Each structure stands twice: as C-alpha cells, then as structure tokens.
Amino acid sequence: MAKAYNPLDYENLARSVVEALLNREEEPLAPATSFEGAGVYAVYYHGDFEPYSKIVGLDPPQPVYVGKAVPTGARKGGLVSSTEGRELNSRLNQHAQSIEQAENLDLKHFRCRYLVVESVWITLAERFLVEHYQPIWNVVIDGFGNHDPGAGRRAMKRPRWDILHPGRPWARKLTAQESTEQVIARLENSFKKRS
Numbered sequence: 001m002a003k004a005y006n007p008l009d010y011e012n013l014a015r016s017v018v019e020a021l022l023n024r025e026e027e028p029l030a031p032a033t034s035f036e037g038a039g040v041y042a043v044y045y046h047g048d049f050e051p052y053s054k055i056v057g058l059d060p061p062q063p064v065y066v067g068k069a070v071p072t073g074a075r076k077g078g079l080v081s082s083t084e085g086r087e088l089n090s091r092l093n094q095h096a097q098s099i100e101q102a103e104n105l106d107l108k109h110f111r112c113r114y115l116v117v118e119s120v121w122i123t124l125a126e127r128f129l130v131e132h133y134q135p136i137w138n139v140v141i142d143g144f145g146n147h148d149p150g151a152g153r154r155a156m157k158r159p160r161w162d163i164l165h166p167g168r169p170w171a172r173k174l175t176a177q178e179s180t181e182q183v184i185a186r187l188e189n190s191f192k193k194r195s
Contacts (some may be wrong), residue, residue: 014128017121021129026061026111030096031089037116038071038087040125043095043137047109051164051184054191055136064110065137065144067091068126071119088114098144102165137161140190141183149174160186 021040029043042063045052055062069087092112099107117125130138137144143159148170162171164183178186 011128013121014124017115017117017125018128018132021113021115021125022060024113024115026113029099029107029110029112030092031112031114034086035089035116036086037089038069038085038119038122039115039117040066040068040122040129041088041092041112041114042066042129042133042135044111044113045109046111047106049104049109051187052136063129063133063135065095065135066126066129066133067095067138067145068122070122088116094147095144098168101167101169103167105165134194136187136190140187143171146171 017040021042026044043065044061045064046056046061048056052064055064069091071087072085092114096107096110099105099110129135141160141164143161146159146161149156156174158171158174158176160178160183162168162174163176163178163180164187166172
C-alpha cells in the first residue's frame with residue numbers, strides 16, 4: 001500500500017526551503033552587498049585543487065559545504081525574527097576570511113547561494129541539505145565552520161580542514177592528529193563509497 005502524502009512531513013517541509021535556496025543564482029563568496037537576516041546557505045567550489053576534482057564541474061553543482069546562521073538569541077529560546085540582524089551575511093564573510101587565510105585555496109574559486117528563512121525552518125533545512133548532499137566539508141573534511149577555540153581549549157586537535165588547508169592562525173596552535181596524506185586518503189575513500 002502506498003504511503004499517503006503528508007505536506008507537513010519533515011522531508012516535504014525541508015525540501016520546499018531547499019528548493020527555494022537552490023533556485024537562487026550562485027554569487028561570489030562573500031556576497032558583494034551586505035544584507036540582513038538569518039537562514040541557510042550552500043558553498044560551491046569551482047577551482048583546481050586536485051583532491052576536489054571529483055566534485056568540480058558536476059551538473060547540478062555539488063556543494064562543498066552547507067550551513068546555517070540562526071538569529072541572535074535563538075539558542076536561548078523565544079521568538080526571534082529571522083529578518084533582523086546580519087547573521088547570515090556575517091557567517092558568509094567569516095567563511096570567505098577562512099578561505100582567504102588558507103594557503104592552497106583561492107577565494108575567487110568559491111561561490112554561494114543563501115536564503116533568509118524564518119527561524120523555525122533554518123535547522124530543518126540545514127539538516128536536509130547535509131543528509132541529501134553529504135558535502136565533503138560537512139562530513140569528511142570537518143572543521144571549516146570552526147572558530148578559534150580560545151586559550152583554555154588549546155589541547156583540542158586540529159580540524160581536518162586545517163590539516164588539508166593550512167593558514168588559519170589559531171589552527172596552527174592545535175595539534176594535528178592526522179597527516180595531509182591521511183586526510184586526502186579519507187576523502188578519496190569517501191568518493192569511492194559514493195560511486
């Protein structure tokens with residue numbers, strides 16, 4: 001027996017937000033003009049870094065990273081507007097800065113799509129994007145979205161993203177638990193599992 005269509009099902013709700021995001025044109029990372037709001041975004045890579053060759057040029061494009069920016073105060077509960085503040089704009093600019101600091105990446109090879117979304121749908125849409133696309137910076141080369149952990153937590157290990165893309169000053173202070181070659185091997189293995 002066929003399952004009845006439920007427009008309020010998690011996947012159907014998330015898919016509508018994701019479709020709205022993916023219907024937007026790709027823009028440079030970070031966007032040229034500042035904007036207000038919180039929401040979801042996808043980052044795309046169009047460069048020549050050899051370990052990423054399997055995702056470059058795909059049609060439709062495969063995001064290298066997806067993320068969210070929630071309204072200030074959203075983590076503390078209560079109703080928070082998604083159209084006030086510049087959380088999404090700020091997050092995209094932080095990502096652009098991380099890429100600029102990387103020694104082996106060029107910001108001009110990155111594009112993004114973003115969508116200001118009502119706060120209740122932000123986490124739902126991000127989760128759907130990660131589950132559906134399995135972006136390599138979300139599931140294999142973790143740590144791109146990390147911030148400086150602060151002096152009290154310097155015993156943490158260096159994120160894989162910073163092992164593969166050295167350059168962020170704070171990450172140099174953390175201990176690498178893997179070599180660049182090991183991180184690349186992990187990435188190649190993930191591509192094999194997808195094919």
